[in-house]
Amino acid sequence: MAADFNWAVGGEAGDGIDSTGKIFAQALSRAGRHVFTSKDFASRIRGGYTAYKVRTSVDKVQSVVDRLDVLIALTPRTIEENLDELHEGSVIIYDGERTTMQDVEIPEGMIGLDVPLKSLAEEAGGAIMRNVVALGAACEVAEFPIENLDSALEKRFKDKGQKLVDNNKEAARAGQSYVADEYDHEFDYDLETTDEDYVLLNGDEAIGMGAIAAGCRFYAGYPITPATDVMTYLTGRIERYGGHVVQAEDELSAINMALGAARGGARAMTATSGPGIDLMTETFGLIATSETPLVICNVMRSGPSTGMPTKQEQGDLNQMLYGGHGEVPRFVLAPTTIDECFWKTVEAFNLAEKYQLPVYLTADLSMAVTEQTFSPETFDMDEVEVDRGNVVDEATIDDHMSESGGFQPHEITDDGISPRAFPGTADGAHMSTGLEHDEQGRRTEDTEMRVAQVDKRNRKVETAREREDWSPREFGDEDADDLVITWGSNEGALAEAVDILDDEGQDVRVLSVPYIFPRPDLSADVEAAETTVVVECNEQGQFADLVEHDVLERVDRVNKYNGVRYKADELAAEIKSTLEAGAEA
Amino acid sequence: MSSDIRFTDFKSDKQPTWCPGCGDFGTMNGMMKALAETGNDPDNTFVVAGIGCSGKIGTYMHSYALHGVHGRALPVGTGVKMARPDIEVMVAGGDGDGYSIGAGHFVHAVRRNVDMTYVVMDNRIYGLTKGQASPTSREDFETSTSPEGPKQPPVNPHALALASGATFIAQSFSSDALRHQEIIQEAIEHDGFGFVNVYSPCVTFNDVDTYDYFRDSLVDLKEADHDPTSREDAKDVILDNEKEHQGVIYKDESSVPYHEQHGVDEDMSVIPDGAPEGATDLVREFY
Numbered sequence: 001m002a003a004d005f006n007w008a009v010g011g012e013a014g015d016g017i018d019s020t021g022k023i024f025a026q027a028l029s030r031a032g033r034h035v036f037t038s039k040d041f042a043s044r045i046r047g048g049y050t051a052y053k054v055r056t057s058v059d060k061v062q063s064v065v066d067r068l069d070v071l072i073a074l075t076p077r078t079i080e081e082n083l084d085e086l087h088e089g090s091v092i093i094y095d096g097e098r099t100t101m102q103d104v105e106i107p108e109g110m111i112g113l114d115v116p117l118k119s120l121a122e123e124a125g126g127a128i129m130r131n132v133v134a135l136g137a138a139c140e141v142a143e144f145p146i147e148n149l150d151s152a153l154e155k156r157f158k159d160k161g162q163k164l165v166d167n168n169k170e171a172a173r174a175g176q177s178y179v180a181d182e183y184d185h186e187f188d189y190d191l192e193t194t195d196e197d198y199v200l201l202n203g204d205e206a207i208g209m210g211a212i213a214a215g216c217r218f219y220a221g222y223p224i225t226p227a228t229d230v231m232t233y234l235t236g237r238i239e240r241y242g243g244h245v246v247q248a249e250d251e252l253s254a255i256n257m258a259l260g261a262a263r264g265g266a267r268a269m270t271a272t273s274g275p276g277i278d279l280m281t282e283t284f285g286l287i288a289t290s291e292t293p294l295v296i297c298n299v300m301r302s303g304p305s306t307g308m309p310t311k312q313e314q315g316d317l318n319q320m321l322y323g324g325h326g327e328v329p330r331f332v333l334a335p336t337t338i339d340e341c342f343w344k345t346v347e348a349f350n351l352a353e354k355y356q357l358p359v360y361l362t363a364d365l366s367m368a369v370t371e372q373t374f375s376p377e378t379f380d381m382d383e384v385e386v387d388r389g390n391v392v393d394e395a396t397i398d399d400h401m402s403e404s405g406g407f408q409p410h411e412i413t414d415d416g417i418s419p420r421a422f423p424g425t426a427d428g429a430h431m432s433t434g435l436e437h438d439e440q441g442r443r444t445e446d447t448e449m450r451v452a453q454v455d456k457r458n459r460k461v462e463t464a465r466e467r468e469d470w471s472p473r474e475f476g477d478e479d480a481d482d483l484v485i486t487w488g489s490n491e492g493a494l495a496e497a498v499d500i501l502d503d504e505g506q507d508v509r510v511l512s513v514p515y516i517f518p519r520p521d522l523s524a525d526v527e528a529a530e531t532t533v534v535v536e537c538n539e540q541g542q543f544a545d546l547v548e549h550d551v552l553e554r555v556d557r558v559n560k561y562n563g564v565r566y567k568a569d570e571l572a573a574e575i576k577s578t579l580e581a582g583a584e585a
Numbered sequence: 586m587s588s589d590i591r592f593t594d595f596k597s598d599k600q601p602t603w604c605p606g607c608g609d610f611g612t613m614n615g616m617m618k619a620l621a622e623t624g625n626d627p628d629n630t631f632v633v634a635g636i637g638c639s640g641k642i643g644t645y646m647h648s649y650a651l652h653g654v655h656g657r658a659l660p661v662g663t664g665v666k667m668a669r670p671d672i673e674v675m676v677a678g679g680d681g682d683g684y685s686i687g688a689g690h691f692v693h694a695v696r697r698n699v700d701m702t703y704v705v706m707d708n709r710i711y712g713l714t715k716g717q718a719s720p721t722s723r724e725d726f727e728t729s730t731s732p733e734g735p736k737q738p739p740v741n742p743h744a745l746a747l748a749s750g751a752t753f754i755a756q757s758f759s760s761d762a763l764r765h766q767e768i769i770q771e772a773i774e775h776d777g778f779g780f781v782n783v784y785s786p787c788v789t790f791n792d793v794d795t796y797d798y799f800r801d802s803l804v805d806l807k808e809a810d811h812d813p814t815s816r817e818d819a820k821d822v823i824l825d826n827e828k829e830h831q832g833v834i835y836k837d838e839s840s841v842p843y844h845e846q847h848g849v850d851e852d853m854s855v856i857p858d859g860a861p862e863g864a865t866d867l868v869r870e871f872y
Contacts, residue, residue: 029872030872155872197872199869199872205871209867209868212861212864213864215861217853217856218667218668237867240863241861241863241864242851242861243853244667244847244853249689249690249693250689252657252660253659253660253663253689253690253693256653256654256657256660256664257663257664258664259651259661259664260633260661260662260663260664260667261665261667261668261853262668263649263651263664263665264631264665264668265668265669265853265854266668266853266854268664268668282657283653283654283657286654290651376868376869376872379867379868381864384859384864385858386858386859388856406598423631423665423669424671424854425628426628428628429627429628429647429649429650430650431632431649431650432650432652433644433651434652434653434654435652442599442644443599443644
């Protein structure tokens with residue numbers, strides 16, 4: 001792998017850190033270099049430390065590392081926060097004329113470049129461009145052709161007029177020339193460019209784009225970090241494809257709006273984070289029981305309660321698997337990479353409609369706010385397939401009527417999948433309800449129908465297990481004795497970690513699992529391994545619990561769910577027949 | 586097709602389990618007649634029902650319907666209408682569903698002015714849970730959970746609606762069948778959020794807000810000196826705690842419903858079997 005280069009800009013929230021970092025990342029991407037970005041940020045609008053970090057190489061990069069080569073520091077704290085990542089020879093670009101930076105001490109062994117960012121920006125047309133002056137200085141240090149920065153500046157500012165674009169280009173050159181003229185260091189960086197075309201996007205954007213590609217037309221949501229970007233991405237874009245975004249008054253409303261749109265026949269979605277999932281859980285059972293296809297995106301952050309809203313965690317797995325009263329089938333998908341966020345979103349919509357149930361699509365903060373480069377073919381729209389499942393129209397509805405002539409949206413079928421009729425379909429009028437219901441959707445407490453409907457809903461899961469591919473992704477050494485299993489956004493870091501381990505003579509086999517429920521049966525893999533390690537970003541090891549569960553010895557089960565309590569004689573008979581069946585097996 | 590539609594086509598084959606004499610019978614009949622009279626049929630109508638005695642209406646009517654979670658009927662109706670501007674949406678629930686657990690949604694549904702009809706069957710009591718105070722119960726109304734009365738003023742839903750920018754506010758009485766149907770019909774025909782609070786007496790648990798009480802005290806705005814297009818007149822009626830009214834209290838004739846304001850006019854259930862045309866533009870934006 002070619003040498004990677006690690007760069008950051010840091011300061012206070014409100015310093016324009018995000019857009020400065022994004023411009024540099026864009027410049028690198030447009031120069032045909034791979035980019036992987038990360039953000040340090042706090043849950044506040046102004047003040048507090050914030051940074052935007054960029055790792056770049058001509059080879060694919062899919063993780064952050066603990067190393068920083070060039071740092072643009074707008075505040076002394078930016079240097080303090082990054083001392084562990086800075087190393088001997090690291091370059092720190094700062095503005096010694098800034099009051100807070102006058103007495104700043106550059107750590108020993110590092111190279112401080114004092115560049116009058118604000119003064120140079122003012123000469124170019126305005127102090128607001130001081131960060132762009134710093135970008136020009138960084139280009140000089142990294143030997144990165146400044147024309148690529150021009151291209152990114154044009155993309156960023158072209159809507160605001162050519163004059164502004166030109167001023168910014170001039171500001172960048174002022175920074176570049178200043179470093180070239182005033183400093184005589186050899187920096188040894190050479191950010192070469194390639195002819196590759198890349199697109200640069202984060203996980204939330206990939207999910208939003210996947211939703212539009214999949215034919216999602218309705219989105220309702222309530223802003224929450226780190227899921228808000230899904231909503232802001234869709235706003236202004238989904239309309240171009242005949243859709244609409246509603247900002248609801250709360251998450252209770254958002255999920256019910258999405259439910260309504262789905263009952264209307266639209267592909268509908270909502271996205272939120274843990275605290276929003278808590279509220280949406282109220283409606284979850286209704287979605288599942290009424291067999292409504294819906295995609296619920298959970299971009300996880302650190303909990304519980306308000307927790308650490310701008311920090312990473314994969315702590316909601318149990319919530320998604322088990323949240324809600326009663327027993328209701330649901331699917332849980334967890335894309336492991338940013339490009340997979342796109343494809344798993346498409347898949348989530350297809351699964352939701354084919355099996356008529358809610359699908360949790362879960363990403364996490366790291367993936368949501370990280371931008372990564374991909375070749376545009378990664379998102380080949382011609383590969384997108386839309387499968388709406390068993391939808392009836394006026395010609396086919398007659399096959400699904402009851403004896404009394406009512407449409408049967410909960411028809412008992414072998415595969416558990418019933419027909420769906422959208423409003424407006426003649427003779428299809430029916431009620432959907434959270435009450436237990438008969439095949440026509442009418443309330444019932446009949447013990448046999450109750451059991452038939454529960455079994456039917458569960459049969460959809462068994463059907464899906466058989467019909468769909470739930471495989472994990474495998475990498476590392478397939479013959480290694482030791483197995484590492486992970487899920488969600490850890491895959492990128494793990495892929496690079498495997499290379500590091502390999503260099504150190506440690507072989508491991510890796511399974512990265514994007515399906516939490518249904519999930520692949522890994523028991524044979526675990527049993528074959530000498531040691532199995534499950535890697536995840538939480539304290540309790542929620543996925544590890546699942547893996548352990550899957551390899552445990554099976555017990556026999558006696559269950560009753562027709563709404564009537566156990567009776568002593570009945571229970572004795574049930575236990576006896578279960579034991580006898582067990583003895584025979 | 587709609588010309589042959591009779592109101593009984595909106596009746597399901599389930600017999601209501603409401604108490605004999607319940608106001609909800611009359612409320613529902615008026616809704617069904619108004620739907621038929623305005624040219625709708627069960628296959629192009631979507632009824633969203635809440636939870637409570639009133640919520641059972643989804644079961645007793647025949648149409649596309651969702652019987653949802655307590656208090657969230659309005660958001661569901663909003664979603665249906667956004668996805669399907671071609672479908673007639675009617676939301677029905679009780680005073681507990683709309684003004685207690687769902688009060689937050691009421692304010693915002695009014696603000697959005699989504700083109701649907703909201704019928705609240707207001708009996709000033711929680712009936713299905715056997716007689717507790719509701720948000721519209723009188724201050725001194727004694728119940729099992731308020732032995733000396735709730736000692737808090739009842740919610741004034743019309744005032745809440747007016748303050749939230751409502752474009753159609755009305756009050757009807759389930760027992761005055763003709764006027765009730767007329768008012769619901771006007772709400773259906775209104776371009777925007779048609780809000781009708783219906784006095785729908787509970788004969789089992791409320792011995793104060795009875796048929797006799799409403800019959801004796803209701804003033805019909807049609808026969809009074811009232812201009813429904815005037816917010817001032819509406820305000821006077823709404824804040825008059827001495828009288829009970831029926832009729833259209835307020836109507837903004839220049840109302841533009843949410844979906845028109847936002848340019849939503851397509852049937853969202855129709856999508857291609859692959860990515861939509863022009864989807865590759867989305868990828869190019871990331872260069």
